[in-house]
Amino acid sequence: MESANRPKPDKYVLIISIDGMANYYLQDPNVRMPHLRALIRSGVCAEGMESVFPTATWAIHSSLVTGNYPRKHGVLGNWVVDRPSRRVGEHFGDRMWDKRDVLRGETWYDAAKRMGWTTASICWPVTRGADTLDYNIPEFYEQELFESHSTRSLWDELKAAGLPVELYGEWSRDHARGPMQDWLTTEIAKYLIDRHSPNLLQLHYLLPDSCQHDYGVRSREAYWSLEFVDERIGEVLKALKQKGILDKTDVFVVSDHGFVNTTRTFYPNVLLKHKGWLAPNLDDEHEFSGSRVVAVSNGGSGYVYVLEDDAEAKELLLDEVRRALAESEGVGRLFEREDFPSLGLPGAGELDGHCPDLAFEAEPDCFVHFDYSGEEVIASFTKFKGMHGYLPQREELKAVFVAAGPSIRPGTSLPEIRIVDVAPTIARLLGTELEDTDGRELETIWKEEVRLW
Template sequence: MNEGLNALVYCLSLSLFCITKLRRYYMESASRPKPDRYVLVISIDGMANYYLQDPNVRMPNLRELIRSGTCAEAMESVFPTATWAIHSSLVTGNYPRKHGVLGNWVVDRPNYRVGEHFGDRMWDKQDVLRGETWYDAAKRMGWTTASICWPVTRGADTIDYNIPEFYEQELFESHCTRSLWDELKAAGLPMELYGEWSKDHARGPMQDWLTTEIAKYIIDRHSPNLLQLHYLLPDSYQHDYGVRSKEVYWSLEYVDERIGEVLKALKQKGILDKTDVIVLSDHGFVNTTRTFYPNVLFKHKGWLAQNLKDEHDLKDSRVVAVSNGGSGYVYVLEDNAGAKELLMDEVRRALAESEGVGRLFEQEDFPSLGLPAAGEMDDHCPDFAFEAEPDCFVHFDYSGDEVNTSFTKFKGMHGFLPQREELKAVFVASGPSIRPGASLPEIRIVDVAPTIARLLGTELKDTDGSELDSLWKEEVRLWSF
């Protein structure tokens, strides 16, 4: 009885402590005057660094930002090069081992199901994303914040105007900032179609158009100090048509036109000359021609339940894999330590002998990949990770009989190791704080958050990345916290 009472008192005390800290946090941010400075961050999903050197890419607005500001030689992403993990690294300055979002898909061991970060379908931001983000820091500094179609932002209470990246209309309707959603509908924007347009690649241009129209509205009516946007079309078209296809060239030009409209809206509002603009991407792309189905392999071995109804029913399976595009995570769901060790040996051998597996990684390799070490994040951390061979897509599907096929659902793919040149991303910066022509060698994607924190007049503690201090004009470099 006493133990239960003590536990209850402890929980109540902890809750009161958290509420008090949260209240103080918002009181401090509310007491700060709204600054007359602005930051715009635009993420172009899937724009490989090699497109900047491609003469077929017509992006005059981006090239003008480079001319007036600076461009990194390249930007190394994180493993796996999958959108939800990468954008979590972008906003925190940390690798997945520290921020907790290990990929688009993981296995949620306690619930014996596949865990979907993709589409923010399962979890709110505070449930999965560890560490302070740049938008958390902006709010802490008294800035107003807005985010459109940005991954891992569902339920983010430090974003004043928030439309997370969803694919289901019901999630848009239930989890976007309600007052903003109602304003946008009243303004005549087709918000009831955001879900349809998000899921249908053929109507992807409409989704990116709607993202732009929302951004223009927010700039005109609310002028947030921090605005982050995520454009999807180049990623969608590379999956559908392959890299350097005519469709992809068109998509890059289309997104550049949308960027031009956002910059024009800032100018019309009279704040463009007060806005630091960061345009970046999350990963590059390679062409794929074949598919590896690890769960079909496990089914043949008798490790995956034959009567598996769906990916949310893994209780009778001993081994399962999830795909992150050009890589996979493998989970051995065996509770008995001795039996697990024997099964691990069999799984290791089966993967090493499988066509389609390029490199196999064990838990002792994980920290070098930015993944959790043994004993960390046990609920989601895999037992093995692997990178597929360069032209191979890893598919979760378990319904067929072939482990390897000479065709693929996608013509282009990412998810491979970020050190591959084809997977390198883009970083461009321009604005009143940016030194024109600053020399930026290849940077890391985890360097972006500490750099943006400088623009907010603060810093993020204990990040894996480092501030790009050569980016600044002299007066910005001399700012102290």
């Protein structure tokens, strides 16, 4: 590899993603996050950060690391339909695919490895099988996936050190034990810093997302979760200081999306079932070989797939499906394939294996549910009190961007940025560029000597 001839640099980058932290929390006096606010005072904070559509974790983190919209990087949401197999495709939990199978374009950690940096990642989406991560524990929910796909040498080290990695899956699945999962992520980060000091370390904290799903936005549980994560950030910064490398580390704290409260549920597949277009497989709820139309949820939005091979029959059916959705309660905005590029989704002839025929945003208090077992198309209750997945332009969905460190100009406020701008900016710190990104480097955040470097 090209990196083999490069000496390991004496500088570091830490990237922390706080899942579900809306930008509006930065202005909320009830949010006690002293470590994050200290970083803001000593560095840069954006007025907001526009995410991508759908505002779903796996698509967004793919945009974060590549600087591209889903149209280009290929991860179109947490869930898609895989047309060749006529099965629901799960990016969620990295259950089905390795990173190399689905994520297109160079990531910032690929570039870091190319530049001779050591790389580490804990609980970061779409990293299963990523061979440019020296130390990797992807975001899983099943213990067997943690055991089989985490970096074996690191996993064995952590066991020997007494860290309870055998509970990672159990703690990941159970929202009530979410604090334990984020605690374990932090303990692993501290271990890595102390024993291996990776040049690039990326961490993903999940608790604020779980608490808002369960209890809603601005709930006491949501506030507590943000404070808990801030304490974990403080521990990671302390570990860097104890190792003597904090003053050589540029720190980025970002989030992937905001949240809204939800009170209703829309079941598109029940609608399709009533129309006679969806034929459930009673033995496998994710297999749709006998169906003509199927929908998947990405929280506050949905994708609709017409599974007709004959072009003329497909167009006729598509027109009926379009009309049924437009007339249904719960659907806010409907998007045609020609609208997709403006949303950052694939255009005609692009990513046809996973690209839907229609997309829609639900009404803003409505959660889109995949389930087709019931009879109600719209219900006046919801499994989740808080949700994301809606259009990223909504103010409530705006995300957080904070940066501080030896390369960052202190006391700087940025106007609203785009989430695709983060990767080209981090690439600058690596001494390289990512080719053909949708985002742009945030040039004004650098100290003078870095901007001229």
